[in-house]
Amino acid sequence: MARLLTDGEQMMRAGEALPFEMGGWIDIAPFENLLGMVIDEAAGGKAVLRMPFTVKLAQGGGLMHGGAITALADTAVAMAIKSVLPEGTHFATTELTTRFMAPVQEGVLIARATVSRPQGRTFHGEAVLEDEKGEKIARFSSVFRVARGQGFNE
Secondary structure, three states: OOEEOOOOOOOOOOOOOOOEEOOOOOOOOHHHHHHOOEEEEEEOOEEEEEEEOOHHHEOOOOOEOHHHHHHHHHHHHHHHHHOOOOOOOOEEEEEEEEEEOOOOOOOEEEEEEEEOOOEOOEEEEEEEEEOOOOOEEEEEEEEEEEOOOOOOOO
């Protein structure tokens, strides 16, 4: 889990040292920590993450906000990608799609992600999100790109 080195309400500033420290290459960053995400496993192009449905993640109708669900899926795919990349590689989500299938009313949401072998600098990822009872909540697909100049062909 990331450790804040300053007040978490401080504005980020480009070009300055990061105001937090990560516990390792595959770890929860400040945003994921804010949402309560936990990495259960990340290896070999797969990852499993979970996130409890706390009150702060509710939308106005009392269900888990779709943005929180999507953030969990995106992070799960990112951890699957990190599990096959050299430490320190820079990459980012360039496309994402979430198909919601059922609402989350309580409990813990679990994301199971997989990533394909890269095509040049591009990775395609998928995640299935389920509640604790195994009900499918959402399907997620995404495209990630590795930044140029890191040993990947176009």
